[in-house]
Amino acid sequence: MELLLVGVASERLRAVLRSTGHTVRLAVGAGEAELAQRSGRVDVAVCETDFAQLRRRFEAVPIAVWLPTASTHAVAEALEAGADEVVHNGMGDRELAARIAALARRAPAGAPPIELGPLVVDRERGEATWHRRRLALTARERDVLYELARAGGATVRREAIYRAVWGYAMARGDRSVDVNVKRLRAKLAGEIGAPISIETEPGVGYRLALSQLRNNAVTEL
Numbered sequence: 001m002e003l004l005l006v007g008v009a010s011e012r013l014r015a016v017l018r019s020t021g022h023t024v025r026l027a028v029g030a031g032e033a034e035l036a037q038r039s040g041r042v043d044v045a046v047c048e049t050d051f052a053q054l055r056r057r058f059e060a061v062p063i064a065v066w067l068p069t070a071s072t073h074a075v076a077e078a079l080e081a082g083a084d085e086v087v088h089n090g091m092g093d094r095e096l097a098a099r100i101a102a103l104a105r106r107a108p109a110g111a112p113p114i115e116l117g118p119l120v121v122d123r124e125r126g127e128a129t130w131h132r133r134r135l136a137l138t139a140r141e142r143d144v145l146y147e148l149a150r151a152g153g154a155t156v157r158r159e160a161i162y163r164a165v166w167g168y169a170m171a172r173g174d175r176s177v178d179v180n181v182k183r184l185r186a187k188l189a190g191e192i193g194a195p196i197s198i199e200t201e202p203g204v205g206y207r208l209a210l211s212q213l214r215n216n217a218v219t220e221l
Contacts, residue, residue, distance in 0.1 A: 001104050004042045006033045007049035008066050010089065013096065020097045030054045037061070043104045046087070055082050055138070062103045062139040079179040084140040085166075102167030114149040116210055119196065121146045130192050140165060141184045144177070148198065148208040157205040181206055 001022045005014065007029055017024050025040075027033040030053035033045065037058065046064045047054050054063060062085070065078040070088035078086045085103045087096055113122040118131040121142065128135045128142050137145065143165040147156055158177045162170035170177070185198050197209050 001043045001101065002041045003100065004033055004036055004045045005066075006030065006045055006047040006054055008046055009048060010066060010068065012089070013046070013066060013087075016093045016096050017100065019093075020101070022100075030057055033057070044100055046100070051078070051081060051083065064100060064103055076175065076179065079176055080183070082138050082183070084138055098168065099166075105167050111146075114146060116149055116208075119149065119192075119210070121149050135187065135191055137184070137187060140176075140180050141187065144180045144184055145208075148206060151207065153207060153209065155201045155205050155207040159205075161205065177206075 003017055003022050003024045004027060005017075005024060006027045008014070008026075014024055014026075025036055027036050030050040033047075033050075033054060034057045036042070042058070042061050044064060045054060045058055045061050046066050048066045048068070051063070051065055063083060064085040064087055065083040067074055067078070067086060067088040070086075070090050075086045075088075085099055087099055091099070111123040113120055113125075119128070120132075121128045123143060123146050126139070126142070128137055128145055135142075144161060147161050147164050159170050161177050162174070166176065181198055188196050188198070195210060199207050199209050201207065
């Protein structure tokens with residue numbers, strides 16, 4: 001796996017990732033990171049600074065934010081800003097490596113595109129489109145949408161979404177699914193409007209509701 005660390009000062013994180021056999025490249029800031037991406041493959045980017053710039057430049061690459069010290073507020077803030085994962089110095093070596101590896105597995109080989117009328121979610125190509133127009137979603141937001149669309153209107157438990165998208169079991173109190181659904185709702189409302197919405201089943205999970213879809217026999221799920 002090809003990892004790009006952007007503005008990350010932690011020698012420990014570098015050592016952990018290298019010890020697991022990954023190729024680790026370093027970049028000082030977002031501009032240097034973009035040059036590094038052009039010169040070679042990047043599976044995952046990890047940043048400590050310049051997140052907003054990196055998010056704009058690396059649309060299709062999953063991005064993890066590294067926090068030297070973690071707090072609930074800092075983790076939530078990074079996720080709400082669009083981070084696909086948050087790792088911090090309080091994690092053990094094995095968990096750090098596992099979370100980064102899981103992030104790179106966001107598009108399993110053979111995952112078929114999901115088509116619901118004009119909505120197409122393609123994990124392998126790393127895109128979601130509405131009437132063939134690409135939606136500006138992060139990797140996590142797109143993968144959450146994929147799991148909801150794949151369920152065909154049925155409610156998907158939060159724990160099931162987390163395991164499918166993040167690649168491991170959800171820890172008690174983790175709000176990552178809720179944060180990504182909140183962002184996804186806002187983006188769908190802004191770019192698509194009424195035809196698609198994400199409904200909540202309290203205490204259970206989420207489901208995708210679709211209406212007024214053309215070129216599809218399903219008019220309401």
